[in-house]
Amino acid sequence: MAGALDVPEDRKLSEYTGWTRDHWLAQADHMLDALKPFGSPTFARYELPGRPSRSGFDSDALEGFARTFLLAAWRIAADTGRGPVAEDLIARYSSGLAAGADAAHPEAWPRIPQGRPGQPMVEAASIALGLHVTRAWLWDKLDPRTQGLVADWLGEFVGNPTWPNNWMLFQTVTEEFLASIGARYEESEILRGLDATEDWYVGDGWYTDGAGRNFDYYIGWAMHLYPLLWTQMAEGGARNDRALAAREVYRDRLRLFLERYFDFFGADGAPVHQGRSLTYRFAAAAPIWIGEMFDCSPYDAGLSRRAASGILKHFAEHGAPDARGLLNMGWHDPFLPMVQDYSGPASPYWASKGFVGLLLPADHRVWTSPESPLPVETGDFESSIAPVGWLLSGTEDDGVVRLLNHGSDKARHHTPPFDEHTDVFYSPLAFSTVTAPDTAPEAWARRIGNHVALIAPDGRVTSRGAIEPLGVADGWGGSRHVPGFEPEPGAGLERVEGAEIETQTFVKGGAEIHVHRVTAPAGWTVREGGYPVAGPEQPMRGENEKLPGAFAMNDLGVMSRIENLGGWTAAGVADELGANALGAFSATPYLTAEHPGGTAFYRSKVMVYRLPEEDGE
Incomplete structure (x- = not known):
């Protein structure tokens, strides 16, 4: 297939997978290029083929923008905002932001609902994170009118309730971005999501996602990802002291979590098939990269890359993305009975979280250390x-x-x-x-x-x-x-x-x-x-x-x-x-x-x- 598999493998550096940072970049480019035919004229919406979610067509089109923007943001940052790939992505997503946030535009996004939770809240968090990591190359270059429209759209999150689970962290990161650009926000709403995770922490690095015993991959790609990225967003601002103190707590918890997390992956890179939203696939790599980003992995960097690359390679070799370069609704092939009704055709692009490692520069140890074997490759x-x-x-x-x-x-x-x-x-x-x-x-x-x-x-x-x-x-x-x-x-x-x-x-x-x-x-x-x-x-x-x-x-x-x-x-x-x-x-x-x-x-x-x-x- 096209994409990462066109890049020559390097068995000297990557003995187990053969994959390097170039494979990750190529796979990201392949996936982003494949989306173009499904974009609206301004690229504010991506209308992908497949069964609509329970939130409806307009919400699904917004999801197509927001979740692929997260992948584009990591990719822009990987190029430090320069080069033809980054320039194309900046132009495409800048255009989409200007149209999508404009309520009067025919390609406008659905608004964040007032007084109740709604799917645009999830997508707001991805847009906020993407704007945060590409700020110097995208947000700061937007014209004042577009900045105002985007701030107003994101700002509709302020004053609204969310579901009492990982959704609370969407409000945390969205309003922290609003604070960073001088827009309206509520400090209590930023902190309540972080406070809620304290009630959900059960020990050994694990949270339950809301009340009960809800344990699955959300613990890695949500409960660890968002709080640690929030500490970066808040650093230097009004919540600097809390962010620095919380970072040490979150780092310690992620270190404990990762001590057992590498046990979840087979030698072929497949994750244990458990929990909801499995169509997000290689988002399971996100906490591994975050462990390297915040210097809290309990193991060597070669193991981190071996595990993350193994996950991505497993899906690439089993049809995800597919021959069109798209992520379908399934595991390997399309399979709707494993997809929850809240997921639509663009939902699988939360797999973008698995590319967060592209924020680490090419000379970072995670890209330069020789791969180490997974636990299952070293013995029973x-x-x-x-x-x-x-x-x-x-x-x-x-x-x-x-x-x-x-x-x-x-x-x-x-x-x-x-x-x-x-x-x-x-x-x-x-x-x-x-x-x-x-x-x-x-x-x-x-x-x-x-x-x-x-x-x-x-x-x-x-x-x-x-x-x-x-x-x-x-x-x-x-x-x-x-x-x-x-x-x-x-x-x-x-x-x-x-x-x-x-x-x-x-x-x-x-x-x-x-x-x-x-x-x-x-x-x-x-x-x-x-x-x-x-x-x-x-x-x-x-x-x-x-x-x-x-x-x-x-x-x-x-x-x-x-x-x-x-x-x-x-x-x-x-x-x-x-x-x-x-x-x-x-x-x-x-x-x-x-x-x-x-x-x-x-x-x-x-x-x-x-x-x-x-x-x-």
């Missing part, structure tokens, strides 16, 4: 993140990383009344770098992959509701939950009276031993599913009635196995079509047993791994 490992309830397992021989989930559930309430909402990106027991959940609604309703479920005599299947962590340590994790029925999407669970499932997992060398203590009515069926595997063709499958046990294997040699170690009486493989982001066909091995009533134990061995190439052909 088991690690844990206690405040989150996660257990990670990596195996060197196949480069696969697995995540056992004993803590992140996205449930709204963990105390009565239990207004729980289960989510396919959070509720499963496990995730990995080589598998993805079956996210199509019909498949999710069956709750097979990486779930322990009760099946009532009438066929209804329970979901894993609010997770109560029991603890994690390297190689072990435990949690319990009360199973319940979700009668319709988004509804609160109908808990099964007197039922409970407690799960403990023991992991070594990629093999997982699961022990489930199940309390449930007699005559109900207990079922546990392994990892779903997916591909363009029907996975191979097999069952062993004597164990019992079952397996499924895709065309890439990714094998998912589940075996009885006690209590299970039957096995099978469930097939799905069009349910999985990694391929049209997916299959999940599972075990079942009829529950005797009261409390009983069920033990299983669960594995997902990649066969050596010669065995996987």
Whole structure:
């Protein structure tokens, strides 16, 4: 494909990926050039193909400007505002700012809503950050009328509420930019987002995104990114002392976060497939670059570049961006069942955050140090993140990383009344770098992959509701939950009276031993599913009635196995079509047993791994 893959690899500097800063620049240029045909006459709007978001066409077009402007801003700064690439981008986005912020212009952006949260607030933050990092080359060169129009548009954020999660930080950075240009702002609104993150900090460098146990990649590309960039924006201004003091706190937290973050990536660069907004893809590299920018990475700079370049290269080699140079709504290929309804055709361009490393000059150590191997490339490992309830397992021989989930559930309430909402990106027991959940609604309703479920005599299947962590340590994790029925999407669970499932997992060398203590009515069926595997063709499958046990294997040699170690009486493989982001066909091995009533134990061995190439052909 065109773009970064046209740049010769440098295996001396980059032993593992071959990629250098030139690849990052080329990929950014390729993506930005590909957007031109979709820009409006003034480039104030980018109207990309795809399903519209719930916010509507106009909001999606604004999103196209704002999120690609973030990428353009990093790219302009990488060229220090000089050269033909920077000049073209400055002209294009200056024109877009002048038209988009002008309410009387036919290409005007939707306004920031008053008295309630609205999508333009998200995009305002990207525009503010982009203007901040390109100030000398773009903002300072705008004519006074355009500066006033942009300040007025951004200024509509002032005095308005946001959602009580990472959205509060959008207000922080937007109003800090307004303060820096002498426009109207409210100091309390800048600080309340930062204050809120203190309530959400759970330890070891991790936050929850708002109340509850909402742990995913937003912690890196939002909860660490914005506060540290804010300290740069505020330095030298009215909040200088607070910014300098906060920077040390935020640096220490990011250092703790990064101690385990490199464990999330397989040897092929793939991130563990967990959490919402995964269509942002290589935004997962953002906290790695920020760690280098603020000199707080716990590891050497060569590891930082190896991890970040590995992520970008993984997606580039799997069709993102696509043949047109566009980021589609999916993971590798387009796949709407994994995309939330708040995302539109331009939403994937929050992947621009993954290019923030371009702010680091060419002679920075992160670009000049030889690459170092990822944790999964140096040996098998088991690690844990206690405040989150996660257990990670990596195996060197196949480069696969697995995540056992004993803590992140996205449930709204963990105390009565239990207004729980289960989510396919959070509720499963496990995730990995080589598998993805079956996210199509019909498949999710069956709750097979990486779930322990009760099946009532009438066929209804329970979901894993609010997770109560029991603890994690390297190689072990435990949690319990009360199973319940979700009668319709988004509804609160109908808990099964007197039922409970407690799960403990023991992991070594990629093999997982699961022990489930199940309390449930007699005559109900207990079922546990392994990892779903997916591909363009029907996975191979097999069952062993004597164990019992079952397996499924895709065309890439990714094998998912589940075996009885006690209590299970039957096995099978469930097939799905069009349910999985990694391929049209997916299959999940599972075990079942009829529950005797009261409390009983069920033990299983669960594995997902990649066969050596010669065995996987």
